[in-house]
Amino acid sequence: MLLKILLHLSQENAVSIPGVLIVSASTGTGHRRAAEAVEDAFAETVPWLPVKHVDLLSLAPRWVRTAYGDGFELLATRAPRIWGEVYRRTDAASPDLARWGPLAHRMLFREFRKLLLSREWGACVCTHFLPGQLAAGGAGIPPFSMVITDLTLHHFWAQPRVGRYFVASERLAGELRARVPHAPVEATGIPVARAFAGAPSRAAARSELGIDPDRLVALVMGGGLGIGVEETAQAAAAALVPGLQTIAICGRNAEAAARLRRRWAGDDRVRVLGYVDTVERYIAAADIVVTKPGGLTTSEVLAIGRPLLPRSGGGKCSGVDNLWRRGLRSLVGRGRGRSPADHPRCRSPGSDDRGGAGDRTAHGSDQNRRGRCGGPRCHAGGLAL
Structure with a gap:
């Protein structure tokens, strides 16, 4: 991906590229994480190239940050069904013309406009659709490239003025x-x-994190906002899989973490964590990962090679409720002592007990980058963006 961006930026040679602006938006954490991955890859591969990463909402007035960023967080965590309905009702089969964008760019996002015009950027790479709605295709504005961080396409991502x-x-x-x-x-x-x-390998990750090496482990996550973690952790524990330990990473959802800790105090069947910086360790340690089907989290789990059980919620995926209701027992051989990773229905292509990339390089192969259903490719770092 990185090389394709570089080739797109310059028709002559990479040395002539004046700089790259990477723009994310702090609605959840996935857009920021994707932008950081792109930024790190540029720094590692072309360290001489000036690269700047900004959170678009940090350049907006406080009331805009509150309404747009905090409003999303409030709906997603407190009223996920309403958020799902908003998501569906704002979708359409047509491109998003965003006629309001240029006016909002001049009136509400003046600092962003100043940044775009502050120097000769070779390109603006966005991991959220809002920058494209505001400024793509404008006079004097650098060419925009958009990294879509979802596994499904919403109307807002379809910006006709984006260059690539x-x-x-x-x-x-x-x-x-x-x-x-x-x-x-x-x-x-x-x-x-x-x-x-x-x-790390599953064994090394468990040793580092203090997890029983012989126990079945289901990791439950809900993104940085901890969406749905409490309900999912309770359901996993209620599945009554023999020997199963559920690890719930609640992110910034402190209320859900507190309730889970009270409910499972003194019971090691459920281990509760808040926000963690080393989530890759916990994914590597798990036998199966249960999470909302967001693009970043799904890609991270598949990059490590762990089986993934998505749960519904937030309007981004449908049709997984019945799969979840059948419970974790079907994924562990209905009590026959098999690991979820050994179950033919959830084994990941190219996965092994090492937990990490195994013998995969950062580039990987199509077989290792795709699920058997032809799902998303997952690239980790460096040139494999």
Whole structure:
């Protein structure tokens, strides 16, 4: 992905590229993590190239940050069904013309406009659709490239003024071309940090984290906001899988973490954590990961090679409720003592007990970058963006 961005920026040679601006938006944590992965890859591969990463909302007035960023967090954590309905009702098969964008750019995002015009940027690479809505295609504005961090395509991602798109899969590329005819789209995968390619083995991760090496472990996550972790952890414990320990990472959802700790105090069947900086260690230590089907988290789990059980919520995925209701027992051989990773329905191509990339390089192969259903490619760090 990185090389394709560089080739897109300059028609002469890479030395002539004046600099790259990477723009994310702090609605959740996935957009920021993707931007950081791109930034780190540029720093490692072309360290001489000036690269700057900014959070778009940090450049906006406080009331805009509160309404846009905090409003998303409030709906996603407190009213996920309402958020899901908003997500569905704002979707459409047409591109998003965002006619309000240029006016909002001049009136509400003046600091962003100043940054775009402050120097000769070779390109602006966005991991959120809002920068494209505001400024893509404007006079004197650098060419925009957009990294779509979702596994499904929403109307807001289809920005006709964006110069190039990078998406998770060929299927998503086809959907985008249908909405934005002749759009330059590359199916590159979603960028994830290099740490996920270099994760430790399952045994090493468990030793480091103090997890029983012989116990079945289900890791429950809900992104940085901890969406749905409390309910999912309770359901995992209620599945009554013999010997199962559920590790719940609650992120910034302190209330959910407190309730889970009270409920499972003194019972090691559920281990509760808040926000962790080394989530790749916990993914590597797990037998199965249960999480919301967000693009970044899904890509990180697949990069390590752990089986993933998505749960519904937030409007980004549908049709997984019945799978979850059948419970974890079906994924561990219905009590026959088999690890979830050994179950044929959830084994990941290229996965092994090492937990990390095994013998995979950062580039990987199509077999290791895709699920058997032709799902998203997952690239970790460096040139494999």
